[in-house]
Amino acid sequence: MWEIYLVFVVLLLILTVLPKVPSSYWIFRVADFGKIQINHFAIITFIVGFLFYKNNFWWYSQTLLLLIIIYHSITLIKYTRYYPVKRIETSTQSASNTLKIISANIYQFNTEFHRFVDLIKKNDPDVFLTMESNKDWEKALVVLENEYPHHHKVALENTYGMHFYSKIRLENAKTHFFVADDIPSIEAHLRTEDGFEFVFFGIHPPPPSPTEEKTSKERDGDLLSVAKRIKEIKKPVIVVGDFNNVAWSKSSVLFRKISHLIDPRVGKAFISTFHAKYRLLRFPIDLMFHSEHIFIKELKTLEKFGSDHLPVFCEFFIDHLNDRQKEKIEKADSEEKAEANEMIEEGKNEEGERDAVTED
Structure with a gap:
């Protein structure tokens, strides 16, 4: 022994x-x-x-x-809740109505489409994002399009497809391919009924693993490219997705500093999402970050629906006149900015090992 x-x-x-x-x-x-x-x-x-x-x-x-x-x-x-942070969960008169988002890696080969549709109907988000969604999933989600008339679809068969659906007015949406032509990110500009504008980013970079990408170069390059793009945006921003990363990793910290975004898990909880079937071996890799004028009221996982990830649910509001979160923002120094630029170039130059994936 x-x-x-x-x-x-x-x-x-x-x-x-x-x-x-x-x-x-x-x-x-x-x-x-x-x-x-x-x-x-x-x-x-x-x-x-x-x-x-x-x-x-x-x-x-x-x-x-x-x-x-x-x-x-x-x-x-x-x-954890043992870490002292200033909690701001109540809105002021200058704030928007509360908004709800669901982000879900649906697992491309999960064919229990009805379970995810039922989950959306039950939780009634204003916006939802699916990752790993292909043409089969796109067809299955048509039943939700009456309630979610605004959408942006990137159906791929390589487990990196993405679909964005919204009840909120979609003013503009684009697909970015920052480091590879088969790894999309969605940038959606939205305007609420009460007149608030914000930008939604959905991302899903590839993980470093012995069965997928041998290095983290594409993942890190993609994340930091998103961070640089966010820094150019003057509206409130919220970023969600399967980051294939954890919030405490070097590249996540660098992402937060380059983008000037806030990690809502600090002082709250891990919000572990993968693997959905194994509680003791579950990691928090479906992340979220937001700008200082977005205030998180609730952040949690929802029930299983057949995927290997748990979906993430977020409720938030926007308040341009509230600066109480400013102190939570960390900014990159010149050395960190140079390192981020180097990691982006390495990500672009890395040869991905992905093939189109189809079900037999």
């Missing part, structure tokens, strides 16, 4: 150190996703370790585990 304990200590140390290596290769990036689970295993190993006192080396291993726990906890506590 002592040997097994030492194996866990070494493994936890390796998983903690890997993300600090400045490489975009997937093996160095995936440990970022499991920070919550790594910390839980470190705590369990630390507690169980008290049963295995054997020699003086035990003190070193237990101290190392304690340092690992502290290291991860310093980051993770920011995404």
Whole structure:
């Protein structure tokens, strides 16, 4: 048992150190996703370790585990209600009516179309976004078009299709292909009935993994291209989607600083979404960021509907005269801006390994 304990200590140390290596290769990036689970295993190993006192080396291993726990906890506590933040959930007289959004990676080969349609009808969002949606999903969602007359569709068969539907007036919409011609992002300019304008961004960059992209270059380049585009927009902005990233990763932090957006999970919750079937192995990779004049009232996951992701539900309002969130904005320095530009170029130059995916 002592040997097994030492194996866990070494493994936890390796998983903690890997993300600090400045490489975009997937093996160095995936440990970022499991920070919550790594910390839980470190705590369990630390507690169980008290049963295995054997020699003086035990003190070193237990101290190392304690340092690992502290290291991860310093980051993770920011995404819990124990982290002190100014909570602003009530609107003022200058605010818009509340708006609701659903963002869902539907899993392209999920054929339980009715479950997702029922979920939309039940929760009645003003806007919803689907990712991995192809022509089959586009046909299945036609039944919602009477209630959602404004839409922008990018049907692809490579698991990167996207569909945007809105009850709110759509003034302009465009599809961006920032780093690759098969990885779309949707930019939609909306105007509410009470006269408020905002911009909705839907994104879904590819993940670094042994079965998909070998590096994070395309993902990071796509995210930071979106961040630079958002910085040019003078309206309130909300960005949602399957980021294939976690909020505490280096590229997510850089995304937030370049775009001047706010992470609504800070001081609230992880909002873990993937994998929908395995609660203990669930990561928060369907993210959301927003500008300072958008105020989040509620952010949560909804029930399963046959996909490998849980959908994300958000309720928010817009208030141009309220500057109480200004202090939450972090800005990139010149070194970080240069690094972001370099990562964008690397993403554009990376050769993707995606083929068109069709069901037999």
